[in-house]
Amino acid sequence: MVEPKRENNEVRYNEEFLQMLLMEQEIDAFREHFLALHPYDQAQFYEKVGPDIRQTIYIYLSPEEMALIFEVIDLEDDEYEQFLNEMDPAYGAAMLSHMYTDDAVDVLNELDNDQRESLMEMMDSETVEEINELLGYAEYTAGAIMTTEYVTILENSTVRSAMAVLRNEAPNAETIYYIFVVNDQRQLVGVMSLRDLIIADEDTLIHDIMSERVVAVKVGDDQEDVAQIMRDYNFLAIPVIDDNNELQGIITVDDIIDVIDEEASDDYSKLAGISDADDIDAGPLKAAMTRLPWLIILLFLGMITANLMGQFEATLEKVALLAVFIPLISGTSGNSGTQALAVAIRGIATGEINEQSKFKLLMKECLTGLFTGLACGVTVVAIIFFWKHQITIGLLVGAAICCSILVATIAGSFIPLLMDKLGIDPAVASGPFITTLNDVTSILIYLGLATTFINQIM
Amino acid sequence: MVEPKRENNEVRYNEEFLQMLLMEQEIDAFREHFLALHPYDQAQFYEKVGPDIRQTIYIYLSPEEMALIFEVIDLEDDEYEQFLNEMDPAYGAAMLSHMYTDDAVDVLNELDNDQRESLMEMMDSETVEEINELLGYAEYTAGAIMTTEYVTILENSTVRSAMAVLRNEAPNAETIYYIFVVNDQRQLVGVMSLRDLIIADEDTLIHDIMSERVVAVKVGDDQEDVAQIMRDYNFLAIPVIDDNNELQGIITVDDIIDVIDEEASDDYSKLAGISDADDIDAGPLKAAMTRLPWLIILLFLGMITANLMGQFEATLEKVALLAVFIPLISGTSGNSGTQALAVAIRGIATGEINEQSKFKLLMKECLTGLFTGLACGVTVVAIIFFWKHQITIGLLVGAAICCSILVATIAGSFIPLLMDKLGIDPAVASGPFITTLNDVTSILIYLGLATTFINQIM
Numbered sequence: 063m064v065e066p067k068r069e070n071n072e073v074r075y076n077e078e079f080l081q082m083l084l085m086e087q088e089i090d091a092f093r094e095h096f097l098a099l100h101p102y103d104q105a106q107f108y109e110k111v112g113p114d115i116r117q118t119i120y121i122y123l124s125p126e127e128m129a130l131i132f133e134v135i136d137l138e139d140d141e142y143e144q145f146l147n148e149m150d151p152a153y154g155a156a157m158l159s160h161m162y163t164d165d166a167v168d169v170l171n172e173l174d175n176d177q178r179e180s181l182m183e184m185m186d187s188e189t190v191e192e193i194n195e196l197l198g199y200a201e202y203t204a205g206a207i208m209t210t211e212y213v214t215i216l217e218n219s220t221v222r223s224a225m226a227v228l229r230n231e232a233p234n235a236e237t238i239y240y241i242f243v244v245n246d247q248r249q250l251v252g253v254m255s256l257r258d259l260i261i262a263d264e265d266t267l268i269h270d271i272m273s274e275r276v277v278a279v280k281v282g283d284d285q286e287d288v289a290q291i292m293r294d295y296n297f298l299a300i301p302v303i304d305d306n307n308e309l310q311g312i313i314t315v316d317d318i319i320d321v322i323d324e325e326a327s328d329d330y331s332k333l334a335g336i337s338d339a340d341d342i343d344a345g346p347l348k349a350a351m352t353r354l355p356w357l358i359i360l361l362f363l364g365m366i367t368a369n370l371m372g373q374f375e376a377t378l379e380k381v382a383l384l385a386v387f388i389p390l391i392s393g394t395s396g397n398s399g400t401q402a403l404a405v406a407i408r409g410i411a412t413g414e415i416n417e418q419s420k421f422k423l424l425m426k427e428c429l430t431g432l433f434t435g436l437a438c439g440v441t442v443v444a445i446i447f448f449w450k451h452q453i454t455i456g457l458l459v460g461a462a463i464c465c466s467i468l469v470a471t472i473a474g475s476f477i478p479l480l481m482d483k484l485g486i487d488p489a490v491a492s493g494p495f496i497t498t499l500n501d502v503t504s505i506l507i508y509l510g511l512a513t514t515f516i517n518q519i520m
Numbered sequence: 521m522v523e524p525k526r527e528n529n530e531v532r533y534n535e536e537f538l539q540m541l542l543m544e545q546e547i548d549a550f551r552e553h554f555l556a557l558h559p560y561d562q563a564q565f566y567e568k569v570g571p572d573i574r575q576t577i578y579i580y581l582s583p584e585e586m587a588l589i590f591e592v593i594d595l596e597d598d599e600y601e602q603f604l605n606e607m608d609p610a611y612g613a614a615m616l617s618h619m620y621t622d623d624a625v626d627v628l629n630e631l632d633n634d635q636r637e638s639l640m641e642m643m644d645s646e647t648v649e650e651i652n653e654l655l656g657y658a659e660y661t662a663g664a665i666m667t668t669e670y671v672t673i674l675e676n677s678t679v680r681s682a683m684a685v686l687r688n689e690a691p692n693a694e695t696i697y698y699i700f701v702v703n704d705q706r707q708l709v710g711v712m713s714l715r716d717l718i719i720a721d722e723d724t725l726i727h728d729i730m731s732e733r734v735v736a737v738k739v740g741d742d743q744e745d746v747a748q749i750m751r752d753y754n755f756l757a758i759p760v761i762d763d764n765n766e767l768q769g770i771i772t773v774d775d776i777i778d779v780i781d782e783e784a785s786d787d788y789s790k791l792a793g794i795s796d797a798d799d800i801d802a803g804p805l806k807a808a809m810t811r812l813p814w815l816i817i818l819l820f821l822g823m824i825t826a827n828l829m830g831q832f833e834a835t836l837e838k839v840a841l842l843a844v845f846i847p848l849i850s851g852t853s854g855n856s857g858t859q860a861l862a863v864a865i866r867g868i869a870t871g872e873i874n875e876q877s878k879f880k881l882l883m884k885e886c887l888t889g890l891f892t893g894l895a896c897g898v899t900v901v902a903i904i905f906f907w908k909h910q911i912t913i914g915l916l917v918g919a920a921i922c923c924s925i926l927v928a929t930i931a932g933s934f935i936p937l938l939m940d941k942l943g944i945d946p947a948v949a950s951g952p953f954i955t956t957l958n959d960v961t962s963i964l965i966y967l968g969l970a971t972t973f974i975n976q977i978m
Contacts, residue, residue, distance in 0.1 A: 098733060099733070100733060100735065100753060102752050102753045102754075134752075134753070134754060136752075225718070228718065229718055229719050232715050232718065232719050233719070238715055238718075239697050239714070239756075256697070256714060257690050257696055260683070260686065260687055260690065260696075260714075260718075261687050261690050261691070275556060275557070275558065277558065292777075293777050293778075293781065294560050294592075294594075295558060295560045295592070296560075296592060296774040298697075298756060298773070315756070315773050315777075316751075316754040318777075319750075319751050319773075319776075319777060319780065320751075322777065322780055322781060322784070323751065323780060323784070326780075326781070326784030326785070326788070327784070327866065329788060330784070330787060330788050330791065330862065330866065331862065331866075333788065333791055333792060333862075334791060334858050334859055334861070334862030335855060335858065335859055336859045336862050336863055343872075344884075345884070346884045346885075346886075346887030346888040346890075346891060347887075347891060349863075349884065349885075349888040350887075350888045350891035350892045350895070353856065353859050353888070353892055354892055354895055354896075356855065356859075357852060357855060357856060357859075357892060357895075357896055357925075358895075358896065358899055360851065360852065360855055361848070361852060361896055361899055361900060361903070361921075362903070364847065364848035364851050364852060365848065365900075365903055365907070367847050367848060367851075368844045368845050368847070368848050371843070371844040371847070372841075372844050375840050375841060375844065378836075378840040378843050378844075379837075379840040382833050382836040382837040382840065382843075383830075383833060384843075385829070385836050385840075385842075385843035385846065386826045386829040386830050386833065386836075387826050388843065388846050388847060389822065389825050389826070389829070389846060389847070389850050389959050389963060390819070390822035390823065390825060390826050392847050392850075392851070393818065393822050393825075393850070393854075393955065393956055393959055394815060394818065394819060394822060396851075396854075396955070397793060397814065397815060397818055397952040397955070397956075398811065398815060400792050400793065400952065401792055401793055401794045401811050401814075401815075403792070404788065404789065404791075404792030404794050405794055405807075408785065408788065408789075414801075426802075426803070426804045426807065427804075427807075428804075429804030429805075429808075430804040430807040430808045430811070432804075433804060433805060433808035434808045434811055434812055434815060437808070437812055437815075437816075438812075438815055438816065438819055441816060441819055442819060442823075445819070445820070445823055449823070467815075494855040494858065497851065497854070497855070497955075498851055498855075501847045501851055505847060
């Protein structure tokens with residue numbers, strides 16, 4: 063019965079068989095086979111079939127069963143709205159009530175205001191209150207990704223009573239593998255793992271075996287910082303507290319994996335100047351629309367470069383050979399600028415670069431730029447000399463490459479640091495932007511040098 | 521006692537106090553304060569102090585206590601060798617024996633052959649056998665990252681006896697939150713969570729309550745595929761089996777987070793043409809050495825561009841104004857190529873793009889390239905007309921931009937797909953490489969068009 067590794071597009075379930083059961087209205091057989099699947103596989107099937115078949119699924123599955131699917135489903139933003147619209151509003155509201163609050167909030171966040179409000183009107187007031195609380199936290203904070211379903215134990219309980227609480231809460235809690243210990247004021251005072259609990263003597267007081275060194279995060283903390291801590295400490299869950307040290311929720315490792323994935327993909331996309339929505343499923347027109355803003359902005363920047371180069375038309379007219387090396391120089395400076403940029407952005411994202419070490423990074427990049435500039439400059443002089451037997455042009459191109467690599471490397475690290483200082487996401491200083499900027503400076507350096515030494519070249 | 525969020529560089533422990541205790545040889549006080557810390561914080565302190573102070577730590581801590589530190593420590597590759605060299609070999613061997621096998625293997629993999637062998641000679645034969653088995657799996661496979669410390673239960677046990685096994689194994693197993701159920705031949709037949717176990721009736725047979733739909737991976741599976749499955753299914757651990765369905769190990773979520781981080785950082789680095797070793801702590805000379813190979817290769821490619829452009833020197837001599845638009849055209853085609861490249865690489869990495877959908881992606885990118893090319897082309901014609909009042913040059917530049925965006929977009933998606941097909945990591949087709957390649961084609965298109973229509977332009 064062990065199933066082999068899932069190949070791409072290989073499904074773990076018999077799609078046609080399930081569809082047939084639905085169409086022939088074999089409710090019992092469908093429920094038996096479908097509910098035996100892992101919710102992720104259920105979600106794959108549910109997402110893939112058309113709206114007509116989904117209508118039958120809404121009849122055959124309870125809102126509670128559908129809630130399990132929506133806890134793991136990974137839809138495009140606009141599909142949440144569409145799928146919720148397909149459901150009877152009372153069914154949708156019941157499903158959302160059965161979901162873990164953090165997952166329900168993720169779904170509700172994708173709906174428009176009217177749809178969200180009309181669904182929430184049909185939920186019970188306690189759930190609505192919890193949801194509203196989570197909806198109130200700013201996006202990308204610990205508060206926005208935490209869940210409110212967790213197990214708390216009072217510090218003066220015994221292991222036996224703690225186990226009883228645990229057995230009772232297990233079906234509803236998102237994780238029972240960490241138990242959070244609170245005092246009478248709901249302040250977090252300790253933590254213990256289920257592992258420690260099951261090997262402890264039943265009459266021991268929780269207070270005597272819990273760990274008092276709890277690592278907790280605040281509701282307003284950035285989700286990226288939370289991910290870093292959970293990664294460093296190998297936590298399966300981390301408690302979230304407010305300024306009064308009161309426990310507000312927990313963040314589980316599955317949500318953190320999504321955060322890590324998102325943030326990495328985000329930095330990657332920005333380095334290339336693309337949008338996350340631009341994937342294989344996006345139509346070509348939609349993909350073009352997401353890419354064009356960058357391309358058009360860069361076209362205007364490029365026109366500024368062209369305009370600046372126009373100032374040197376007289377020089378270019380005198381020695382047309384000069385134009386031949388322009389792509390080489392601007393390309394090399396663009397590449398070294400992108401390298402410096404990527405190192406700086408990665409360093410900022412991982413928290414390696416902070417206030418104290420910013421200056422150190424800049425100093426390092428100045429020297430790195432100097433070394434790489436000199437090495438590339440010398441290489442170019444040698445290539446042009448041995449290949450073209452040109453020494454003056456070679457020296458000019460080499461000097462221009464050396465200077466523009468130095469400038470590009472410094473700019474590539476300085477600009478993201480400056481943006482970070484100003485509170486702008488440094489990843490916005492994407493690759494294409496830095497590259498175009500470095501085009502301008504490198505060409506100015508090159509043609510400026512050429513114009514100064516025009517008599518030697520001719 | 522709840523500690524606040526860790527700011528960058530803010531430490532959770534009093535470094536000077538611990539150092540003082542070590543220097544004043546207050547062994548009991550040091551052990552009391554140090555061992556109360558989370559192993560990650562212990563590791564931070566251990567890594568930060570100098571080799572002299574570490575010598576005292578080796579005296580004050582048992583190999584078992586040191587093992588906990590080395591399970592979470594995140595050192596540079598060469599530091600493992602250095603730190604193990606500092607230890608007495610018997611102490612080092614004892615420490616490695618106390619570590620989870622997968623973590624011990626990670627450390628041993630960083631040592632040179634002699635050091636590894638001399639350490640392994642001092643370990644007991646059972647541990648050595650387990651380690652050798654894991655060392656035998658190819659890097660980046662499930663086998664290489666799995667651990668052999670997990671809990672198995674026979675399918676005909678009762679819940680009561682399973683709980684007893686669990687209590688017994690809890691101190692040694694890497695996770696006890698999933699229990700893997702095997703038959704007499706050690707073949708994996710089911711799985712259950714500790715959550716299900718603690719709410720079950722004590723006399724129930726495991727076979728009756730376990731889930732038979734186990735998602736397992738093979739020892740030879742790629743670690744990226746494993747990460748994808750664990751992310752999709754929200755697993756805390758996944759079993760690893762061989763071709764006979766026999767359980768060989770498990771992979772826990774903390775190791776998977778490291779894989780996700782590594783792979784994302786790897787793709788990012790390759791897009792920018794940098795190395796992972798190139799961070800803020802690398803000296804400028806080391807950083808320059810990691811960046812130079814790319815820059816030099818690209819210099820040679822750039823020289824080819826320059827050489828090809830040389831063929832058009834006569835055209836450039838006649839109309840020097842043509843040179844002014846070269847950076848604009850090559851820059852725009854480079855940018856659109858990088859966008860297409862990033863979409864393709866991300867799609868391949870996430871498994872969204874597979875054999876069947878490759879053709880679909882290419883078709884999509886052809887149309888996307890056409891749309892963006894036309895839009896940018898028209899924009900450029902308009903800019904040059906309204907700004908420079910040039911219509912012929914404008915049409916020429918617009919046509920060149922349109923063609924080169926189309927070509928660059930197709931190349932940006934075709935090349936990584938081709939590399940993937942050939943079994944080469946498509947991320948190697950990094951941004952700088954594609955950009956330089958697109959430089960060549962875009963300039964050929966531009967100057968080719970210009971030479972053809974030279975009479976109209978002049």
